[in-house]
Amino acid sequence: MTGAGAISDSGVPGAAPHAAPQSADGQKPFATRAGVRRLLHAAVAAPSVHNTQPWRFRRVDDATMELYADLDRLLSVTDPMGRGLGISCGAALFNLRLAIRMTxxxxxxxxxxxxxxxxxxxxxxxxxxDGPPDQDERLLFGMIPHRRTNRFPFDGRPLARNVFLDLVTAAHTEGATLVPVKGRTARRVLDLVAVAEGTLTAEESYRAELARWVGSEARSDGVPEHAFGPRPRHGELPMRDFAVGDLPPGTREQADFEPYPQLAVLFTTDDGPLDWLRAGQALQRVLLTATAHGVAASMFSQPLDVRPPQHRGDHAGPFGYVQMLVRFGYGPPVPHVPRRPVFEVLDRRTREARRG
Known part of the structure; x- marks a missing residue:
């Protein structure tokens, strides 16, 4: 990772080191229940659309794990084709890959x-x-428990050129392209996001679907209220409003966001299930790399959410197909959002039972 030498081993000031899964005496990673639990604990720390955590895992043998889409958690209104689901599962797959390297x-x-x-x-x-993990792999693995989606205002400090280069390189390593967006182009992109956000929030079906996944502090999935972030005071940044229809007008905190957000667009060469999985792995490598540099991030996907399913995949540009818009910057620390325990995502049924 370019520039990694400037990052401390923990990457986060004052952070306790994250225990890596180890294989004793060449033991295969999934040979024990404890080993499975440690590796999947890392996998499920991945980000997912509305924190739906739409994944399931099945242990095949001591050395093999299968990753499944949990279609019961598909957002049928905003993600009918499963693009967001595929990206989410790709992020979990990247974490699982890192955890395996630690063994x-x-x-x-x-x-x-x-x-x-x-x-x-x-x-x-x-x-x-294989051999032991290298320094970069250890660094990224150590960032898994510290990565957050930060929907709060950033302070406006620009990312150093070498930091942005690391993020671009991270995406490229996973077969995707990350392109910074600046100036008038950035403003046009944000205008598109704002229009899409308005279109979505005007739809009753969208509001009903969103309401099923937000607000509760007691559940192990969804977006709790503490992670909503404040509403932009002057609407300068079209953050997704997770409190649509949930809180009375004027009761939610407002704040001034950075006037010139630092944006980048993640592209893949094609636009199908394989590419969504690739985009998710690239996105997670980018986010962990950003975390190692002390950089916060949040995502915009509203324009993709409103594209009619029959037209998805027909707007390729010079870099390919847009999969995600990411905002980077330096923001306040934010608490984690909940994760389902491993036993809920580990499928103990046989393959034949699944088919039945």
């Missing part, structure tokens, strides 16, 4: 191994013996 194994990923018979099977990951 001295290499993750061999077979994406979409059976799209005809098992379209919900997104990847088979087999761990093969």
């Amino acid at each position: 001295g194994h290499a993750p061999q990923v077979l994406p979409l191994p059976d799209p005809g018979e098992r379209p919900d099977l997104l990847a088979t990951v087999r761990a093969t013996p």
